[in-house]
Amino acid sequence: MGEKFMWSSISKISLLFVFIFFGCNLTTQPPPPERGNPIDPQNPNFQPPRVEIISGPKEGDVLPNHTVTFKWRGNQADTLMLFSYKLDNENWSPWSNQKEVTFTYLDEGKHTFYIKAKYVNNIEGQALEINFIVDAVKGPAIMFFPRKSEIDQGYSFDSEIYVEEAINFAGAKIVIEYQQSVFTLESVEIYKDARSIMLKNGGTLIDFINANTPGKVEINIAVAGGNPENVNGTGAIGKIRFRANPGYGGNYEIKFGNESKLRDANNNDVQIKNLVSKVVVVK
Numbered sequence: 001m002g003e004k005f006m007w008s009s010i011s012k013i014s015l016l017f018v019f020i021f022f023g024c025n026l027t028t029q030p031p032p033p034e035r036g037n038p039i040d041p042q043n044p045n046f047q048p049p050r051v052e053i054i055s056g057p058k059e060g061d062v063l064p065n066h067t068v069t070f071k072w073r074g075n076q077a078d079t080l081m082l083f084s085y086k087l088d089n090e091n092w093s094p095w096s097n098q099k100e101v102t103f104t105y106l107d108e109g110k111h112t113f114y115i116k117a118k119y120v121n122n123i124e125g126q127a128l129e130i131n132f133i134v135d136a137v138k139g140p141a142i143m144f145f146p147r148k149s150e151i152d153q154g155y156s157f158d159s160e161i162y163v164e165e166a167i168n169f170a171g172a173k174i175v176i177e178y179q180q181s182v183f184t185l186e187s188v189e190i191y192k193d194a195r196s197i198m199l200k201n202g203g204t205l206i207d208f209i210n211a212n213t214p215g216k217v218e219i220n221i222a223v224a225g226g227n228p229e230n231v232n233g234t235g236a237i238g239k240i241r242f243r244a245n246p247g248y249g250g251n252y253e254i255k256f257g258n259e260s261k262l263r264d265a266n267n268n269d270v271q272i273k274n275l276v277s278k279v280v281v282v283k
Helices: 002-028
Strands: 051-055 068-074 081-087 100-103 109-119 128-134 141-145 148-151 156-169 171-177 183-190 204-210 216-224 231-244 250-256 261-263 278-282
Touching (some): 051 128, 148 156, 183 204, 183 216
Parallel strands (some): 148 278
Antiparallel strands (some): 068 100, 081 109, 156 231, 171 216, 183 231
């Protein structure tokens, strides 16, 4: 009986030793890293998220149209990556797996497109930027700035009236046409300071505004006493403010009437190649 008791005790001690030995190893040994996960920073082959533009304007391009499309791709599988973009000073877009965007009615001049990528585990990469120039309007022209506005119903928006690449002019007749049911005219301001291209050579500005016809505004403006009398170049002459009326959502145009013209200091007509409408997206 004593011998049986002794072997039983030895067996229990052995089992206890095995439990303690392996138990300690289980609790102190760290788990192996997930080396098969390409977006795990602990992976020796880890690469930060990157985005590559595969189609669209290149750095420094001058574009002859107002519509621009960018397409891009990431450095990992689509299911592992998200992207965000913005144009100029707009807000960044929400993160998504979108890999293409089109911008329309871009204004003349320099623009910057930004795009960045992140992994689905929120590791974010550096933003990529592309600078390009839009030269879509061939002057002499009369146009709005900006060419496109997005506005909520019931809210107001401003549009500057621009002369683009004009040659030897000292006066203008500008007719603006709009849908009275959709927009309410709130104000017209003619610049009489350094903002006005017509005063770049000095002189005195004379203006007359007629807004008595529903859906139509006529602006007559001239400069006297400038040196030289005629003006060349691109710049603003004033701005107009509309309110988007409630109950009208959709895409609309505000146009320059065909009666619009430029005149030189001798009151002769100056050629206009383009009258560029404004697009308003009412939400």
